[in-house]
Amino acid sequence: MNKNITDIYNLIQELAWHFGNHGFNGECCRDLSLAEFMALKKIQEIDNITIQEIGYAINYTKGGASKIVDRIESKGYIKREYSAIDGRMCCVNVTTEGIDIINSIIEEYSTYVDEMLKEFDDDAIENIKSVLEILMTASKKRLNTYNPQ
Amino acid sequence: MNKNITDIYNLIQELAWHFGNHGFNGECCRDLSLAEFMALKKIQEIDNITIQEIGYAINYTKGGASKIVDRIESKGYIKREYSAIDGRMCCVNVTTEGIDIINSIIEEYSTYVDEMLKEFDDDAIENIKSVLEILMTASKKRLNTYNPQ
DNA sequence: ATAAATTAGTTTCCATCGTCAACTATATGA
DNA sequence: TCATATAGTTGACGATGGAAACTAATTTAT
Numbered sequence: 001m002n003k004n005i006t007d008i009y010n011l012i013q014e015l016a017w018h019f020g021n022h023g024f025n026g027e028c029c030r031d032l033s034l035a036e037f038m039a040l041k042k043i044q045e046i047d048n049i050t051i052q053e054i055g056y057a058i059n060y061t062k063g064g065a066s067k068i069v070d071r072i073e074s075k076g077y078i079k080r081e082y083s084a085i086d087g088r089m090c091c092v093n094v095t096t097e098g099i100d101i102i103n104s105i106i107e108e109y110s111t112y113v114d115e116m117l118k119e120f121d122d123d124a125i126e127n128i129k130s131v132l133e134i135l136m137t138a139s140k141k142r143l144n145t146y147n148p149q
Numbered sequence: 150m151n152k153n154i155t156d157i158y159n160l161i162q163e164l165a166w167h168f169g170n171h172g173f174n175g176e177c178c179r180d181l182s183l184a185e186f187m188a189l190k191k192i193q194e195i196d197n198i199t200i201q202e203i204g205y206a207i208n209y210t211k212g213g214a215s216k217i218v219d220r221i222e223s224k225g226y227i228k229r230e231y232s233a234i235d236g237r238m239c240c241v242n243v244t245t246e247g248i249d250i251i252n253s254i255i256e257e258y259s260t261y262v263d264e265m266l267k268e269f270d271d272d273a274i275e276n277i278k279s280v281l282e283i284l285m286t287a288s289k290k291r292l293n294t295y296n297p298q
Numbered sequence: 299a300t301a302a303a304t305t306a307g308t309t310t311c312c313a314t315c316g317t318c319a320a321c322t323a324t325a326t327g328a
Numbered sequence: 329t330c331a332t333a334t335a336g337t338t339g340a341c342g343a344t345g346g347a348a349a350c351t352a353a354t355t356t357a358t
Contacts, residue, residue, distance in 0.1 A: 001159050001259050001296075009255065009262045011281035016168035017187050019161050020287055022208045022316095035344085038166050051307060059171045064345045066308055071344095079293055088306040088353045106158065110150050113158045116287045122153075124283075129153050131280040132160035138265045151316045171345095184315085200336060215337060237324045237335040 011137070029105050031075060035060075037105065039068050040094070043078050044102055048091035077101060161284070178254050180224060184209075186254065188217050189243070192227050193251055197240035226250055 021034050029037040035058060042057040043049050049057075055065030069092060072078045077098035083089040094102075117125060170183050178186040184207060191206040192198050198206075217242060223225045226247035232238040243251075266274060270288030 001256065001263065002274070004271075004278050005263045005266070006255060006259045007280060008266070008278050009258045011278065011285055012164065012262070013258075014199045014285055015161065015189075015281060015288075016165040017183070017207070018285070019165035020169035022184070034166070035346085038162075040261070059167070061346055062307065063309080063347075066306095067345075070308095081171065083306095086306080086354070090307065103259050106155060109158045109162075110155045113161070114150065116290075117154070117157070120283075125151070125153050125157070127276070128280050128283065129157050129160065131277050132157060132164060134269075134277065136160055136163055136167070139164075141265075146290070182315085201334095211336065212318075212338080215335095216316075219337090232335095235325070235335080239336065292324060 029098075030101060032072070032077075032101070032105075036068055037102075038070050039065070040072055040077055040098060040102060043092050044094045044098065048083075051092065052093065055105060058096050072098075179250060181221070181226075181250070181254075185217055185221050186251075188214070189221055189226055189247060189251060192221075192241050193243045193247065197232075197242060200239050200241065203241065221247075 008070070021028070028034045030146050032040065038058050039054055042054055046053065051069060052062050052067050054060075054069065055062045058068075060068065069078065069080065069090075073080060076095060078092055081093070083091050103119045117128070120128070160171050170177070177183045181189065187207050188203055191203055195202065200214050200218060203209075203218065204211045207214070207217075209217065218227065218229065218239075225244060227241055227243050230240045230242065232240050242276060266277070269277070
């Protein structure tokens with residue numbers, strides 16, 4: 001095994017830990033947990049997303065997704081409606097408060113990242129971004145072959 | 150705010166989610182949780198590490214660290230001893246089984262990463278690694294200013 | 299048309315996990 | 329020697345997510 005590959009694995013894991021649930025001094029996203037925030041971003045991204053789609057997007061069961069939707073809804077950031085076409089289906093959509101908090105959280109963390117990377121020039125920033133895109137694309141492709149449901 | 154910075158923040162978060170507790174099909178590291186594995190790696194890294202140092206390293210309270218050490222020890226991967234110099238202090242060290250499982254987990258995931266990045270040449274791999282190193286260094290530096298205890 | 303099967307979402311029970319704060323035991327210092 | 333500080337442990341608690349049973353709506357088969 002190429003040592004660089006092993007290093008990359010360890011670095012990704014460290015990065016994931018650092019920016020995951022217990023990083024950032026254990027705090028995440030105002031009154032939202034990291035899981036809630038990930039779900040909220042997905043809900044904003046896809047119009048009339050269903051509970052199951054949310055679960056699939058964040059890798060939760062539908063029961064878990066239903067509960068996370070409960071919590072975000074109780075905070076006022078999303079709204080459940082029932083589909084006019086299929087009465088079983090939930091159409092979840094973001095509220096104005098939801099849009100506001102997403103933007104404000106993203107702004108807050110972008111400031112953090114900006115500060116973190118202030119010593120790097122535009123080309124370096126561009127390179128960092130493209131590497132992260134490569135990693136995300138590659139890992140998603142890899143997941144699909146494993147989990148093709 | 151430079152849009153690239155915001156993109157970088159979102160990409161890091163997605164990557165963290167994907168490789169964090171709920172990624173990898175929700176499975177991590179054989180019979181270890183991600184937190185346990187991160188702690189185990191730290192324990193291997195630092196000889197005679199104390200409970201508090203472990204807690205600091207993975208951003209847990211000392212109570213939490215004590216419990217995580219319980220779990221890893223009960224699986225046989227580490228061993229608590231009490232310091233000869235200061236009877237209050239715990240010196241935690243990895244066992245042979247611990248070294249074995251760390252190596253085998255790292256090998257398993259490195260294979261995953263290798264597969265994931267197989268289409269990239271050595272220069273690209275080198276670049277990915279150096280970007281990840283930059284991110285880790287930058288984020289650690291940033292944390293220290295915030296959390297200097 | 300109607301009964302059976304399927305599907306989306308909810309809920310209950312449960313196990314895991316990490317924090318807080320009280321506690322034990324050891325060390326230090328006045 | 330007694331008070332204080334420190335390292336680690338423990339019990340109570342709250343948060344959380346999965347499994348599976350459950351409800352309600354839809355579709356399929358007869």
